[in-house]
Amino acid sequence: MEKITVRVCTGTTCFVMGGANLQELNETISEKYGDKVELTASNCLGLCSINWEYSKAPYVKVNEEVVSEATPEKVVEEIDRQLAKQ
Amino acid sequence: MNNSGQIIHLKKEILVRIIKAFLSDNFERQARLIPYDMRPKGMEVPYRCCVYKERAIIKDRTIAGLGFPIEEDDETVSLADYAKQALERTQISDKNLTVLQTACKGCATNRIYVTDLCQGCVARPCQSTCKFGAISIINGRSVIDDSKCKKCQMCINACPYKAIAKISVPCEDSCPVGAIKKDETGFASIDYDKCINCGRCTAACPFGAVHERSQIIDILKAMKSDKKVIAMIAPSIAGQFPGNIYQLKTAIINSGFDDVYEVAQGADITAKTEAKEFTERMEEGQKFMTTSCCAGYNQLIKKHLSEIKPFVSDTKTPLYYTAEIVKKENPEAITVFVSPCVAKRAEGFENPNVDFVMNYEELGALFVAKKIQIMDLEESKYVVEASKQGRNFGYSGGVAESVKKSLKDEDSVKPCVINGLNKDSIKQLKKYATSGVCEGCNLVEVMCCEGGCIGGNATINNSKTAKKLIDNFTQNSEDISKI
Ligand code: SF4
Ligand code: SF4
Ligand code: FES
Numbered sequence: 001m002e003k004i005t006v007r008v009c010t011g012t013t014c015f016v017m018g019g020a021n022l023q024e025l026n027e028t029i030s031e032k033y034g035d036k037v038e039l040t041a042s043n044c045l046g047l048c049s050i051n052w053e054y055s056k057a058p059y060v061k062v063n064e065e066v067v068s069e070a071t072p073e074k075v076v077e078e079i080d081r082q083l084a085k086q
Numbered sequence: 087m088n089n090s091g092q093i094i095h096l097k098k099e100i101l102v103r104i105i106k107a108f109l110s111d112n113f114e115r116q117a118r119l120i121p122y123d124m125r126p127k128g129m130e131v132p133y134r135c136c137v138y139k140e141r142a143i144i145k146d147r148t149i150a151g152l153g154f155p156i157e158e159d160d161e162t163v164s165l166a167d168y169a170k171q172a173l174e175r176t177q178i179s180d181k182n183l184t185v186l187q188t189a190c191k192g193c194a195t196n197r198i199y200v201t202d203l204c205q206g207c208v209a210r211p212c213q214s215t216c217k218f219g220a221i222s223i224i225n226g227r228s229v230i231d232d233s234k235c236k237k238c239q240m241c242i243n244a245c246p247y248k249a250i251a252k253i254s255v256p257c258e259d260s261c262p263v264g265a266i267k268k269d270e271t272g273f274a275s276i277d278y279d280k281c282i283n284c285g286r287c288t289a290a291c292p293f294g295a296v297h298e299r300s301q302i303i304d305i306l307k308a309m310k311s312d313k314k315v316i317a318m319i320a321p322s323i324a325g326q327f328p329g330n331i332y333q334l335k336t337a338i339i340n341s342g343f344d345d346v347y348e349v350a351q352g353a354d355i356t357a358k359t360e361a362k363e364f365t366e367r368m369e370e371g372q373k374f375m376t377t378s379c380c381a382g383y384n385q386l387i388k389k390h391l392s393e394i395k396p397f398v399s400d401t402k403t404p405l406y407y408t409a410e411i412v413k414k415e416n417p418e419a420i421t422v423f424v425s426p427c428v429a430k431r432a433e434g435f436e437n438p439n440v441d442f443v444m445n446y447e448e449l450g451a452l453f454v455a456k457k458i459q460i461m462d463l464e465e466s467k468y469v470v471e472a473s474k475q476g477r478n479f480g481y482s483g484g485v486a487e488s489v490k491k492s493l494k495d496e497d498s499v500k501p502c503v504i505n506g507l508n509k510d511s512i513k514q515l516k517k518y519a520t521s522g523v524c525e526g527c528n529l530v531e532v533m534c535c536e537g538g539c540i541g542g543n544a545t546i547n548n549s550k551t552a553k554k555l556i557d558n559f560t561q562n563s564e565d566i567s568k569i
Contacts, residue, residue, distance in 0.1 A: 012337075012460050015328050016450030018095050020547045044459050055099050057454075071091060 004037045004082055006075065007061040011044030014058035018069075022058060025072050029079075037079055093294035097147065099124065101302065101451035104151045107169070108306050109455065117152070117169035121145045146186050150297035153304065155184040157275065172303040178442070182283055182299055182431040185266075187273040189293035195268055196255045198235055198242065200228050203249035212241040212250060260290030262508050263390055282385035283429040284507060284534050285543030298428050298544065301442045302452075305422055308442070309342040314419040317343045318408050318440075321350040321472075322426045322480025322539035324559050325552030326446050327453075331559065332465030339466065341452045343422070350472030352408030353379075353479040353488065354569055360401040361492035364529060368498065372397065374524040376515075377485050379403045381429035382534025386507060394519035404479060405430065409439035424449055426480070426542030429534060445544030474563035480539035481553050482506075486531035491566050502527035506536035 006029065008022050009015075029039050047059045047066065056068035062078045100120065107116035121141035131137050146156045148165055152172045200212075206226035213221045213228065220234035221241060228249075230241075242250045257266045257274055265280035266287050274295065276287075288296040308315045317338050324331050335346045356379055367375050378384065378399040387394060405423055412421055422442045423434050434440035444452075453460070475488035486501035493499060502524070504511045515532070518524040535541040537549040545552065 010328050010461075012328055012450075012458060013454045016447075016454055016546060017098060018091055020551070021091060023548070023551050043461050048454075049457060055102070069095070 002086065003035070004033075004079055005061075005063055006037060006039045006079065007042040007045065008039065008070075008075075009043075009045045009047070009057075009059045009061075010041045011048065013044070013048035017055070017057040018071075019058035022060065022070060022072060022075070025075060028072060028076065032076070033079065033083075036083070096144075097294060097297070098447055098451055098454075100144065100147050100151050101300065101448055102454045104148065104300075105302060105306065105452055105455035108303060113173070114166040114169045117148070118164055118166040120148050120165060143186065143188065146188065147297060150184050150186070151300050151302065153178065153299050153301060155179075155181065155299065156186050156297065157184060169303075173307065175304070178301055178304060178435070179299060180432070180435045181278055182428050182435075183276055183281070183288070184297050184299050185274050185276065186293070186295040186297060187275070189291070189295035190268060190272055190274045192293065193255060193268070193272075193274075193291075194253050195272060196237070196258055197232060197253050198230055198237055198239065198250060199253055200230055200250050203247050204228050204245075205247055205249070207247075211244040211246070215240045215244040256290045256292055257287040257296060260286040262286065262512060263386070266296075280389060282382050282389060282507075282534070283427075283432045284382045284385075285428040288428065288543050298431070298445065300448060301431075301444065302448050305442050305444055306342070308420045308422075311420075314344040314416055315342070315422060316412055316416060316419045317346045317422050317424050317444075318349050318405065318412060319346060319424045320426055320430070320480065320539060321348070321353055321404070321477050321484075322542065322545070322552070322556070323424060323446065324477060324480070325540055325555035326426075326546050327450070327460055329460035329463070330465070332467065333460050333463045335466040335468065336463040337453060337458050337460045338424075338449070340458055340463070341449075341456050344419070345416075346466075346468070347408055347412055348468055348470070348472045348477075349404045349408045349423070350476035350479060351404075351468075351470045352406065352411070353404035353476035354473050354566060355407040356401055356404045356479075357475060357485075357488035357492045357566060360399050361489050363399055363401055364489060364499065365493065365495075368528065373522055374518065374528045374530055375399055376518075376530040376532050377489070379479070379485060380532055380534050381433040382427070382507060383532045385429060385432055386512065386534070391512070391515060391519065394515055397519060397522075403433065404476070405433060405440065406437060409437060413439045426539045426545050427535060428543055446542075446546050447544045450546055471564065473566035473569045474560045475566040476569075477560045477563055478556065481549075481556065482533050482536075482538040483531065484538065485533075486529055488566060489529060499529050500527050501529045501531060504530060504532040505538070506541070507532070507534045 048057050058070045060067045060070040103120045110116045121144040125137050125140045152168045204227050218234050220231045255268050266276050268274045338346050376398050420441045431443045434443040478484035482505040490499050540549040540552040
């Protein structure tokens with residue numbers, strides 16, 4: 001089974017627009033998925049400048065899938081979706 | 087911060103759009119378009135009944151962002167006109183908050199209410215316990231006459247089935263001094279003679295109806311003028327953004343300021359002055375002294391707790407000393423305090439050395455609007471580096487600790503903290519004031535917000551991680567005894 005990589009954007013735009021709340025993922029993810037999911041913090045993913053007019057920051061990437069207006073719940077949902085496909 | 091994430095996102099997005107509008111080549115037009123850009127034709131409406139209603143509400147929120155009171159809007163003035171007025175105004179108001187009253191319609195009035203759990207029992211303890219005769223029995227069920235009910239809640243406790251409930255109004259419940267009230271018409275409004283600017287109601291209202299009146303346009307205007315604009319950043323900012331405070335300095339300069347001072351520099355002066363004053367007061371026989379750096383607490387003393395005045399330190403706040411230094415070094419400059427809370431707006435308004443106040447959310451919005459990525463930036467040094475203790479002023483316990491470390495005899499102090507002003511802690515302070523003693527303690531640190539400034543209403547980070555970040559940063563800072 002392939003590991004799922006979650007990249008939380010900690011760039012300034014994402015952090016200011018609500019990314020601060022995503023820090024709780026650190027705990028939930030390791031608790032819930034152990035080493036099946038790897039969580040990393042990332043500098044600006046480059047999505048905020050393309051997509052600002054829709055103002056969907058904060059962004060998280062679960063493998064190649066972008067979660068916009070990310071909340072911990074939305075990220076967990078996306079992980080579950082991808083795990084189910086495996 | 088209790089508001090749902092969506093409301094915070096919405097409020098910040100509006101700020102970003104206001105700043106972008108200001109920076110565009112047609113501020114008035116772009117300001118007018120904000121509600122349409124955010125809710126374009128054909129868009130699915132996320133929160134309310136229709137796109138028109140949503141736009142109307144976004145317009146109201148934008149009015150607050152431009153610095154005006156929403157309550158006074160009569161719907162005939164366009165956002166373009168407001169933008170124009172914002173450009174023309176030369177004075178800011180001392181009323182720092184404004185309520186989006188249309189939101190209050192969706193929020194039930196504060197009342198005591200008999201639920202379906204009422205069994206119509208024979209004993210009727212609710213009826214006999216009510217001193218105001220507000221309860222009668224109709225069709226075998228207990229009914230409360232709202233015009234007689236004094237909301238004493240005796241009946242709630244009397245009912246063995248727990249059938250009587252209090253419907254509460256979040257803003258009223260959150261206010262420690264009874265300054266915000268929903269009136270008979272259902273609209274909440276703030277009594278500024280009572281309001282201590284604690285900002286609780288801004289966080290408590292589920293609709294995000296209470297807004298700070300932003301001074302962002304006044305600050306952007308100052309940046310465009312040929313005057314120097316200097317940012318003074320509160321100590322708690324160290325836990326609020328990505329990167330460190332040296333990169334943050336570069337970011338703030340890139341966003342349009344000319345220079346940045348740490349208010350922790352002034353905190354060092356506060357700590358040392360307060361330590362001296364503490365020793366003198368104890369020698370004079372006073373039983374305890376309270377700190378005086380929290381703006382919310384200072385408002386409380388002024389408006390509700392004058393009896394504690396003799397026990398409050400006369401030492402000035404970190405912002406006071408910092409602003410004094412900045413104005414001395416740069417007499418022509420415009421000073422902006424970068425703040426975690428709305429209470430400091432009140433302090434800034436009263437201090438002639440502080441021209442404007444901008445909160446962390448607004449600074450964040452400025453970074454977003456200008457596409458500044460703090461982590462990518464070089465570090466800039468501060469001319470004066472503050473101490474570890476000065477930099478720890480922003481969390482509960484930090485101020486008392488800094489005073490302790492500044493004393494000749496550290497053992498002479500027995501500190502305790504009031505971590506957050508609420509009805510109970512205010513009662514406690516009142517007790518200290520009237521009795522003249524505070525059991526087991528001689529230095530009372532008072533912070534209006536829970537957790538200290540890191541729990542301020544306009545913070546970006548949650549207070550737990552913010553505290554960790556501050557501790558990581560300050561462990562390598564110089565001890566106050568060496569400064
Ligand atoms: S909590 Fe207060 S301000 Fe918010 S909607 Fe209800 S009455 Fe209005
Ligand atoms: S800011 Fe604080 S004191 Fe003022 S109305 Fe709101 S909750 Fe009450
Ligand atoms: S800051 Fe997150 S995508 Fe740019």
